[in-house]
Amino acid sequence: MKAVRFGYVTAPVLGALWCFVIAVTVAVAMSFATGAPFRPTLLALPWGAVLGVAALFGRTVFSAAALAVALLGVLGLGPMASDAVGIIALAIGHGAVATFTALGLGKMTGELRMGALTRHEFEEAVIRFLTGFGYIFFTAIVVIPFYVMVMTSLKNQSALMANPLDFSLDLSRGWHLFDSYFELMTQYNFGSYLWTSFYISVLTVLITLAFAIPGAYAVARLRFRGQAMFSRSILLIYMVPMIVLALPIYIAFSMTGLRNTIFGIVMIYPVTTIPVALYMLQGYFRGLPSEVEEAGLMDGLSRLAVIWKITLPLSLPALASVSLYVFMIAWNEFLLAFMLLDDPSKFTLTRGIASLNSSEIPRQHLMAGSVIATVPIMLLFLGLERFMTKGLTAGSVKG
Amino acid sequence: MTDLTPPTGAGPLGRREARLAWGLLAPTLIAVSLVVLLPLLAVFWISVKPVGLADLRPPTPIVREDIRGDLEAEGDEAVLRYRLRNSSQDQTITDVVLSDAWPDGLLPGALDPRCTIADARLSCDFGDWEGGTRDEIRIPVTATAAYLSGPGAEASDPVLSGDASNILTNFDFTLENFTQIFDGGEFWAVFGITLFYTVFGTLGALIMGLFAAMLLNKSFRGQGILRGLYLFPYVAPVIAVAFAWILLFDPFSGSANALLLQMGVSSEAINFFGERPLALIMVTLFEIWRYFPLSFLFILARMQSIDTDMYEAADMDGASPFQKFRYLSLPQLLGILSVLFLLRFIWTFNKFDDIFLLTGGNAGTRVLTVNVYEQAFALSNIGAGAAVAVVIFCCLLLFSVFFFKLISREEGL
Numbered sequence: 001m002k003a004v005r006f007g008y009v010t011a012p013v014l015g016a017l018w019c020f021v022i023a024v025t026v027a028v029a030m031s032f033a034t035g036a037p038f039r040p041t042l043l044a045l046p047w048g049a050v051l052g053v054a055a056l057f058g059r060t061v062f063s064a065a066a067l068a069v070a071l072l073g074v075l076g077l078g079p080m081a082s083d084a085v086g087i088i089a090l091a092i093g094h095g096a097v098a099t100f101t102a103l104g105l106g107k108m109t110g111e112l113r114m115g116a117l118t119r120h121e122f123e124e125a126v127i128r129f130l131t132g133f134g135y136i137f138f139t140a141i142v143v144i145p146f147y148v149m150v151m152t153s154l155k156n157q158s159a160l161m162a163n164p165l166d167f168s169l170d171l172s173r174g175w176h177l178f179d180s181y182f183e184l185m186t187q188y189n190f191g192s193y194l195w196t197s198f199y200i201s202v203l204t205v206l207i208t209l210a211f212a213i214p215g216a217y218a219v220a221r222l223r224f225r226g227q228a229m230f231s232r233s234i235l236l237i238y239m240v241p242m243i244v245l246a247l248p249i250y251i252a253f254s255m256t257g258l259r260n261t262i263f264g265i266v267m268i269y270p271v272t273t274i275p276v277a278l279y280m281l282q283g284y285f286r287g288l289p290s291e292v293e294e295a296g297l298m299d300g301l302s303r304l305a306v307i308w309k310i311t312l313p314l315s316l317p318a319l320a321s322v323s324l325y326v327f328m329i330a331w332n333e334f335l336l337a338f339m340l341l342d343d344p345s346k347f348t349l350t351r352g353i354a355s356l357n358s359s360e361i362p363r364q365h366l367m368a369g370s371v372i373a374t375v376p377i378m379l380l381f382l383g384l385e386r387f388m389t390k391g392l393t394a395g396s397v398k399g
Numbered sequence: 400m401t402d403l404t405p406p407t408g409a410g411p412l413g414r415r416e417a418r419l420a421w422g423l424l425a426p427t428l429i430a431v432s433l434v435v436l437l438p439l440l441a442v443f444w445i446s447v448k449p450v451g452l453a454d455l456r457p458p459t460p461i462v463r464e465d466i467r468g469d470l471e472a473e474g475d476e477a478v479l480r481y482r483l484r485n486s487s488q489d490q491t492i493t494d495v496v497l498s499d500a501w502p503d504g505l506l507p508g509a510l511d512p513r514c515t516i517a518d519a520r521l522s523c524d525f526g527d528w529e530g531g532t533r534d535e536i537r538i539p540v541t542a543t544a545a546y547l548s549g550p551g552a553e554a555s556d557p558v559l560s561g562d563a564s565n566i567l568t569n570f571d572f573t574l575e576n577f578t579q580i581f582d583g584g585e586f587w588a589v590f591g592i593t594l595f596y597t598v599f600g601t602l603g604a605l606i607m608g609l610f611a612a613m614l615l616n617k618s619f620r621g622q623g624i625l626r627g628l629y630l631f632p633y634v635a636p637v638i639a640v641a642f643a644w645i646l647l648f649d650p651f652s653g654s655a656n657a658l659l660l661q662m663g664v665s666s667e668a669i670n671f672f673g674e675r676p677l678a679l680i681m682v683t684l685f686e687i688w689r690y691f692p693l694s695f696l697f698i699l700a701r702m703q704s705i706d707t708d709m710y711e712a713a714d715m716d717g718a719s720p721f722q723k724f725r726y727l728s729l730p731q732l733l734g735i736l737s738v739l740f741l742l743r744f745i746w747t748f749n750k751f752d753d754i755f756l757l758t759g760g761n762a763g764t765r766v767l768t769v770n771v772y773e774q775a776f777a778l779s780n781i782g783a784g785a786a787v788a789v790v791i792f793c794c795l796l797l798f799s800v801f802f803f804k805l806i807s808r809e810e811g812l
Contacts, residue, residue, distance in 0.1 A: 138611055141688060160652055214424070223413065239749070240795065241748075244442055247784055247785055248785075251781070353642070
């Protein structure tokens, strides 16, 4: 370990690794953006090492080295190779590789020098490298599937087959870019699925709250025999896998004619969400100061009035996050909708998308359906993200 | 001397409170027992019964009525015909009785010995029917003036009644479902796959979550946006992201393959979700990708509640960043990490949608939950599906014992 802790070892090693990471990232990004062949080469390692060492010799040397790497790239000897690419893409691509490598390395090697390093300086540099790598890595893995989803929905099947990497949009098509969305809405009834999903989710939220609020209050505040056992069994019920329940529910619904009805779905969804809502809410209720409620009781309010007038207004943020979470579960629910709904006029969005998964229906329709299902929940979530984060963590597991 | 022992049992106030508590919990209790406990009992019941998908419709006697010939004028003759059958091919229906309104003014000819007409009703007694029985009743009839002015013979629907023993409610039990699922190496293969998926999926999501949480555990501009972005995989509908992955990794037109080919990593297209060990790795990666946000959220919340004084003290003592992580953060996070591990372990074990959508359980990715579906619906053997569900439930009970041991220690619940 000690041997690595010298500036002339640490800097080139980090430089080589970082340059390779950047070359891969830029190559992938440029391929996805233009469809042209960009690929990282192993030359990224030596050039990165050179850059790393150069970073130890001050700004001028470092900038010159970065410029040299960019020029080498354009000449075809850089960290990233590309053939038959337009001059603008070439400049942007290799410029980006050199710039980002230099920017990152500048930050990493800020405290390094040629000679021996303290443990602190060495680890700081490594952590900076890992941080940079982490941001790129996580952003890439999260963004790429969604990017592919959106872009595929805007293209057509033959263009995708011809070059699966070419996600560039033909802007001259204008509004025809959104053809698959129009077709879904007009021919595949997605407008009605959207509405069904929406009102089923809202009903689920309302019913869940109506059941969970009194229950959570009882578990959190009132003393009764079996209270401790109760708060445990709630969690236990939440752990029962849906597929185990889906089987008898399917049988019962087939026999009573509730299969293929929205009513059946609205009956079943809240029960799957009540346990988790109850658990989250009781965690929050426990955290509220009981003195306020006791003051209300002393002033002559009944328990129910205390819940209505004191506890609920105080726990609005928790109610918001529970509602959001329940809405999300109901909106995204797939298994029950898939098993219980067969009639296309009653499909929810998820069930509707499942019905698009056939070889006769072009891929862009499937992806457009996915986008339609994803966008509303994303928007809702981004708008209320603060509540979601707080509620999920505060309620579910203490700590 | 007065008795000074404290009161035992609950006082009237306490009793009232308990009554209120049960009152508030009652709706939840009823709903949950109807939709969770009852189905659970049903699963146990079905798992010891030889039930197939076709048995969900109990055998019923079916009748069709028609008139051969025209009854348009007085004295017209025709044959009233009832065609009857047992809907089931192999189950007996007992005490089959046909009953139909007999129209006014219709004169019956020779009547089948099993039938009688009384009080303007025709009734025929067929006794017991074997599975697959077909029968026919033909009654020659003559129309009179009264018939022609009234409703026709077909106006009233014939009623056919009979008792069939329903496989779901009778007391035939069998252990065949269990012997069938444990038979051969298949079950243990499925179990092994489930364990691989669960263990690596859980650990992977936890480690990734820890990494992501460390990245975001400092304030900088755009931190909120990144945090929201990193939660996307968890928030998006599973069906949408699963199809996006399938498309991305498609062997013929997938971008991932095109990318790998172009970069020279592989020389031919890889069938990510179709080859034996690879498909399992891919679904595990998908599980990690989809659920790291959840771990990340919990771990980040715990990290932000750690007292910063400790880190300042460690700085004063000259601790390096890795030492601070190893000796300060990790012990503080151990509690939440172990709780998360068990919770996620159980949930991953229970996961159905993801694998079902990605591979449908093919190419060596059939986990226990997918096996329930496979047995019950693809192989139409509901009993075997329920048996697998019972096995899952027993595993779950075992895990939750561990979980509650741990959580009692962690939060003194």
